Amino acid sequence: MPSSGNINRTLFELDLLRAMVMVADCGSFTTAAARLHSTQSTISQKIRRLEAIAGHPLLIRGNRDVHPTDAGQTLLGIARQMLSLNDQMREALAGATVAVTVRLGVPEDFVNARTSELLGRFNRRHPQVKLEVTSGLSRDLAAAYDHGELDLVLVKQRRNSRQGVACWPEPMRWVDSARTPCIGLDPVPLVTFPPRGLYRDELIAAVEGMGRRWRISFTSSSLSGIQGAVADGMGISLLPARAMTREHRALTARQGLPPIDSIEIAMLHRSNAEPLVLELASQFMRLLQRERR
Template sequence: MIDMLDPRLLRSFVAIVDSGHFTRAAEQLGMTQSTISQQLGRLEEAAGHPLIDRAARPVRPTAMGERLLGHARRILQLDEEARNLLRDPAGTAGVSIGLPEDLATPAMAQRLAGFAAANSRIRLDVVTGLSRDLAARYRQGEFDLVVVKEDRPAPDCRASYPEPLGWFAARDHAVEARDPVPLVTFPPGGLYREPMFRALETAGRRWYVAFTGSSLQSVLAATEAGMGLSLLPRSVVEGRALRRLTGLGEAAPMVVSLYARENAEPIAELVDMTKAVLEQRMSLAPTRTSGSA
């Protein structure tokens, strides 16, 4: 059965109409006149109608040929677009990355954008989330590269960085003078929550949870508003209306760990890029402190 939508047959038909001659159309398409005549004949057989008035000089489409012509041009255009799409490798190789929310910074985004621009074949799929969830998904094979916060790095860690923590309160609210002291924290199981409780108990301070936020931004906002104290990474408070406190008990640094698989070609470059961003971020942790009551 002849397919009348075969682009080869339609291309011959359009070339004959555009040139007005079988010979010229054959030359344009790099074929013999007999071949292009055969292809037109096959198309006309499939259509069940003559499509070219061969008696006219120059030849021209019949009424049925005119009806087909516009559709033939669109089909050929779509055929060319599909061929170009398949020839373009952009976005055909995916790399999945997992990041904690506070590490999806403008600096990280700029580095990832630069990598994507220089490697159009690579499609980056970046997911932010809680470190415990990201770590579990990496172990299940969902990520090629992941950055997580944890108590200690695993043996297959590519790089790890200590993340200094500090007690912070709103600049204009002396919430640290209250007894018991109000706390702003993450939900149970969240980072910094248990270290916060242990540090206060070691310091002999009574406390209660005044605000629980499921994201870093909500915890920062509540702390800025004076709802309570919070134990936070020193690297995330730059530019916030917060002051660092002392005398509430020290918490051991968290560890920011980088994990990546060995079997993906662009991973080495992404690992180096991520290391550079993390090293810069950890070196920018603010150190200004304020005494607590």
């Protein structure tokens, strides 16, 4: 038997440790072999291999029973922990479900109670799914989708500018401040999204069509920023009907503003999308169809 200073660096195999624990618990090679569905000679071989690795005798073999040595007692305490951890690992992995991530992009005005309720129901049905939701300008969401960064997106666009899985007309409203209206000012102050932002061209074209002078008074890439600026009397704007608040007043043809029916909501996902993406897309379709009624 080699000395403790020359302990073999081979890893302790769990199968050998299990044999050691069973022999110690049973006090017998014969009984341990029966419980492990093995033979006495095989169990004896495993104990000898374990002793060779440990560099110490681990069991005292008596005429009637078997007892662990001091080194055996030390090994048994750690062996039981290792076997227990192995069992925990096996159980955890047996019940584990591979996490799936669904990356969703929606315009800011879709971040509301209805959307949260929809996503909550989806998450309860699929607790293994991790939802990553991005909100922002439609042009940014479309670009992220084109770069493969999103799986499912809803975007605002001019009608028929891009083919989507499904499209819905988006009702638009001219909005002014309820407290300090600006429509009568000359030039008319306009609150807009940045250049190339949706609604901006429609807004400017409509005011020019009225023969009115105009100026850009406030620009923001944030929907909440646009909503707040209009409410505070910084100018008029063009927004989805869903984005109007109690602090806004709707402007109509009485003020000379034309109806805008050129905007739509488009849903985009890939033809080979995962079933969970398709299920979430179907739920958003039903939500938008209900809102259209």
